[in-house]
Amino acid sequence: MSDIVLAANTAGYAMPPLWRILTKSGYFTGLSGAIGATVTYATTVRPALRAPASEAGDVAVLRRRSAHYLAWSGVVLLVAGYFQLAARLARAGKGMPFAEALAPGRIWHFLRAPAANGAWISQGTIYLVQNAVLVLTAAVMVALFVPAARHRLDALALTALPLSLATTLISAVPATTPKDTDRVLDLVFDQIHIVSGTVWLGGLALLVALVAARGRLGGSTGLLWADMWRRFGLVAMTCVGAVLVSGLWMSWRHVGAIDQLWTTGYGLALLVKLLLVLGLVAAGAVNQLWLMPRIARARRADDTASLLRLTLRHFPRVVWGEVALGLAVLVVMPFLSGSARTEARGPQAASSAGVLAAGAALAIALAVSLYATAKASDALARRQAAAAAP
Numbered sequence: 001m002s003d004i005v006l007a008a009n010t011a012g013y014a015m016p017p018l019w020r021i022l023t024k025s026g027y028f029t030g031l032s033g034a035i036g037a038t039v040t041y042a043t044t045v046r047p048a049l050r051a052p053a054s055e056a057g058d059v060a061v062l063r064r065r066s067a068h069y070l071a072w073s074g075v076v077l078l079v080a081g082y083f084q085l086a087a088r089l090a091r092a093g094k095g096m097p098f099a100e101a102l103a104p105g106r107i108w109h110f111l112r113a114p115a116a117n118g119a120w121i122s123q124g125t126i127y128l129v130q131n132a133v134l135v136l137t138a139a140v141m142v143a144l145f146v147p148a149a150r151h152r153l154d155a156l157a158l159t160a161l162p163l164s165l166a167t168t169l170i171s172a173v174p175a176t177t178p179k180d181t182d183r184v185l186d187l188v189f190d191q192i193h194i195v196s197g198t199v200w201l202g203g204l205a206l207l208v209a210l211v212a213a214r215g216r217l218g219g220s221t222g223l224l225w226a227d228m229w230r231r232f233g234l235v236a237m238t239c240v241g242a243v244l245v246s247g248l249w250m251s252w253r254h255v256g257a258i259d260q261l262w263t264t265g266y267g268l269a270l271l272v273k274l275l276l277v278l279g280l281v282a283a284g285a286v287n288q289l290w291l292m293p294r295i296a297r298a299r300r301a302d303d304t305a306s307l308l309r310l311t312l313r314h315f316p317r318v319v320w321g322e323v324a325l326g327l328a329v330l331v332v333m334p335f336l337s338g339s340a341r342t343e344a345r346g347p348q349a350a351s352s353a354g355v356l357a358a359g360a361a362l363a364i365a366l367a368v369s370l371y372a373t374a375k376a377s378d379a380l381a382r383r384q385a386a387a388a389a390p
Contacts, residue, residue, distance in 0.1 A: 013265020013343055016334050019098040023080075023087040024334040028198065030080035032330070033073030034137055034164035035195060036202010041066055041157045044203070044231040045210070048224055058221045065213050067144040067153050069206055070160070074141025077164075081134045088127065119175040130170040137163040168194050182351050186253065189246040196242035200280075201326035203232055203239075204319055211316040222307030226295050229315055233292060236284055243277070245363045253339075253349045260340040267343075269335035276329045283322045291315050 016024075045066055049059045083102075089110045090101035100106065111131075115122040140160045143149045149156065172191050178184045207228065214221070254266060261267040291314060298306040341348060 013338065015265070016337055017098075019090070020087060021331070021334040023083045025330045026076075026080040027084035028194075028330050028333060029327075030073070030077035031164070031168055031194070032198040032202035032205065032326075034077045034141065034160065034167070034202070035198040036200070036204075037070055037073050037206045038141075038157050038161040038164055039199045040203035040206050040232060040235065041070070042161055043235050044228055045206070046154060046157070048228045048231060051224070051227060054224050055218050055220055058217050058224055061213050061216050062210055062224075063153055064150065065210055066157075066206070067150045069209050070141045070153075070157060071144040073202075074138040074144075074160075077134065077141070077167075078138035081131060081138070081167075085127065085131055115175065120177065121173075121175055123175045126170065126173050126175060130167060133163055133170060134167045137167055165195065168198075182253070182349070185249065185351070189249045192242050193246035193250065196239040196246070197329075200236055200239035200243065201323070201329070203235060204323050204326060207232060208316055208319050208323055211312060211319075214312045217312075219304060219308070222304060222311045223299065225311035225315075226299050226307060229287075229295065229311060230292065233288060237288070240281060240284065241363075241366055244366055245359075247277070248362060249359065254341060255339075256341045256344065256346040256349070260344050260346075264340040264343040266336060266338050267340040269332055270340070273329055273332045273336065276325050276332065279325045280322050280329075283318050283325070287315065287318055291318065 045062065048054065049062060085107055086098065086101040089107055090096050090098045092110065093101060096106075111124040111128040113122060113124040115125075137160055140156055140163065144153065144156060169191060172187050174183075174187065178187070211225075251270065255261065255270065261271045291310060295307065295310045295315070297303075298310060
């Protein structure tokens with residue numbers, strides 16, 4: 001550990017203060033709860049609950065638990081958003097203590113600051129609009145605490161979905177016109193990384209929260225959960241592809257050589273994040289290539305006991321591990337400040353036609369590999385079903 005700290009200090013890396021670590025991690029936790037929960041509810045939970053085979057009792061339990069989860073996610077987003085806004089003020093205030101930045105009057109003054117020279121809009125105005133949307137998102141989700149509002153769960157969740165996405169997208173609007181294509185791509189890939197990552201992690205968290213209600217579900221709920229895991233598997237694979245492609249672009253922009261991963265502070269933080277993400281991908285591969293075929297086989301054989309065991313015992317254990325790894329990723333994120341290229345005093349990254357073509361080829365290869373993984377999962381399920389047939 002001392003070697004890691006020494007390497008970071010030697011490279012001139014500035015460790016973020018504790019308040020910065022807590023506010024940034026908390027903010028992305030709030031985004032994960034809002035974006036991930038609403039997207040996963042819309043794409044996975046809602047369609048499964050509306051299936052004709054779903055038992056009315058199971059549907060009522062899972063809808064009620066989904067409403068509670070979304071409501072608490074709105075609370076977390078609102079609190080985390082306020083602390084994140086105060087952190088923005090503290091960082092912009094040239095030495096302003098974080099405790100002072102929490103004052104509502106100082107925050108309001110910061111949001112009303114005039115535009116800088118050369119800017120087409122004030123940065124404070126962008127933050128003002130973003131946080132107005134954040135408050136509206138939280139209000140829609142918090143409304144689900146009211147019993148009468150839970151009857152409109154679908155409408156409120158589908159309303160909060162675009163608002164939660166707008167919360168992060170608005171913050172990416174540049175106050176000044178980007179100088180080159182690379183800056184535009186930085187903004188685009190950064191938002192792809194945030195949205196896909198929050199959908200992935202927030203969706204996993206929602207599903208494990210719903211699994212916790214298994215004691216109140218009926219004996220035929222395994223079929224419902226098999227459908228939910230299958231649907232979310234497709235969402236997760238899409239998010240994995242987006243995270244990896246955007247992560248490759250961001251890593252190339254900030255890391256100029258492999259050795260910068262262990263000789264710079266930024267590189268060390270990125271290396272830890274990469275290992276955690278690889279752990280997430282490995283856990284997802286276990287689900288897709290080992291558990292999903294067995295779930296499909298039990299579903300075809302109408303083996304209710306095996307289906308319950310696989311969908312509500314074995315599968316959630318792996319997902320809990322993914323949630324723990326995802327939380328660790330959120331803790332590491334605040335340490336990704338600056339650039340390994342800058343710390344190593346190397347050249348800044350600049351794209352070219354060759355670089356963009358190589359990136360496109362990698363993205364296509366990744367899409368093909370994910371498609372092949374899905375097909376392999378289906379093939380394994382069919383092979384196991386054929387082997388079990390008399």
